[in-house]
Amino acid sequence: MSLSGEYLPSTSEWARQQAETFEATGGKESAELRGVPIIVLTTVGAKTGGLRKTALMRVEHDGKYAVVASKGGAPEHPAWFYNLVKNPCVALQDGDVKKEYVAHQAEGAERDEWWGYATEVWPDYDEYQKKTDRRIELFVLEPVE
Numbered sequence: 282m283s284l285s286g287e288y289l290p291s292t293s294e295w296a297r298q299q300a301e302t303f304e305a306t307g308g309k310e311s312a313e314l315r316g317v318p319i320i321v322l323t324t325v326g327a328k329t330g331g332l333r334k335t336a337l338m339r340v341e342h343d344g345k346y347a348v349v350a351s352k353g354g355a356p357e358h359p360a361w362f363y364n365l366v367k368n369p370c371v372a373l374q375d376g377d378v379k380k381e382y383v384a385h386q387a388e389g390a391e392r393d394e395w396w397g398y399a400t401e402v403w404p405d406y407d408e409y410q411k412k413t414d415r416r417i418e419l420f421v422l423e424p425v426e
Contacts, residue, residue, distance in 0.1 A: 284323060284372050284381070289331035300334040307377035314338070317403060322348055323372040324364035335361045338403045339375060340395070346373060346382065346422040347395040349403075354412030365420055373422060382422035395419055 302311035
């Protein structure tokens with residue numbers, strides 16, 4: 282299941298630099314946001330089909346990861362949310378390890394469990410949820426064997 286497509290850098294300069302530096306250094310540089318470890322998620326663009334790279338908070342448990350579509354509590358989902366809905370096959374780099382995963386939107390007890398893991402890592406997620414009327418979605422990424 283290898284991801285393919287042209288890399289389309291983020292239009293946000295700081296986001297592009299963080300993701301590219303993290304990948305280029307095997308996670309040795311640009312590996313944190315406000316002192317908290319990050320991962321780089323590579324998705325296939327829902328509209329463009331190009332490869333998109335996003336630095337997100339590192340939420341890992343038993344070899345699986347969660348990615349939280351918070352966008353800081355903005356009223357709309359981040360662009361990568363739509364990429365995962367359309368194309369759930371992704372790549373994730375954690376430090377110098379890059380693997381492929383399949384994402385699914387968490388619901389019910391699974392979502393509650395992973396929300397707990399996510400807020401342990403980044404307590405601001407609870408504040409972001411209070412700022413918006415939309416439910417902040419969470420995806421669980423399971424490794425492709």
